[in-house]
Amino acid sequence: xxxxLLLKCKAxxxxxxxxMLSVEGASDASxxxxxxxxxxxxxxxxxxxANQLLSDFPVVLVPLSSDxxxxxxxxxxxxxxxxxxxxxxxxxxxxxxxQWLGEVLSLVxxxxxxxxxxxxxxxxxxxxxxSSSSDSLLVQKAIEK
Numbered sequence: 001x002x003x004x005l006l007l008k009c010k011a012x013x014x015x016x017x018x019x020m021l022s023v024e025g026a027s028d029a030s031x032x033x034x035x036x037x038x039x040x041x042x043x044x045x046x047x048x049x050a051n052q053l054l055s056d057f058p059v060v061l062v063p064l065s066s067d068x069x070x071x072x073x074x075x076x077x078x079x080x081x082x083x084x085x086x087x088x089x090x091x092x093x094x095x096x097x098x099q100w101l102g103e104v105l106s107l108v109x110x111x112x113x114x115x116x117x118x119x120x121x122x123x124x125x126x127x128x129x130x131s132s133s134s135d136s137l138l139v140q141k142a143i144e145k
Contacts, residue, residue: 014041014053021059028068035063035074042081050085054101057082064108064115065122072116079105104129 017034020026042053060082064075086102107129114121 014038014045014049018053018056018059021063028066028071031063031066031071032074035060035071035078039074039078039081042078042085054082054085057101057105061122061126065119067119069116072119076109076112076116079108083109 014037017037020030020034038053042050045053060075060078063071064079066072066075083102083105086099086105108115108122108125111121111125115125
């Protein structure tokens with residue numbers, strides 16, 4: 001009974017923690033604690049609740065672009081936990097959006113050191129990934145020829 005109760009409480013708590021990340025004016029400490037909580041429970045949720053966390057991934061971009069390096073580090077830890085979920089097969093099924101999101105998460109993780117050291121890197125990275133321009137950071141000029 002305790003396991004069921006704990007599982008039922010984790011989903012509403014994770015929702016509350018995700019909401020804390022997008023509240024304007026939320027303190028750095030509350031964002032860090034929310035991210036630590038989400039990181040800890042992400043591996044303990046069932047597929048349905050874990051997929052809900054994945055669908056709310058864009059909310060994590062707010063703390064990941066914070067001016068506070070500790071907030072960015074906590075957000076990166078959570079992204080790594082989400083990536084770990086995307087990387088494993090649950091119940092023998094691979095959901096198509098998990099593969100796409102896994103690739104995005106992997107790209108962010110690959111740029112971890114730069115994102116943690118410079119607040120402008122995330123914006124530049126996302127612009128280059130989502131841009132149709134040939135001046136993308138990800139496309140070398142030699143490839144165009």
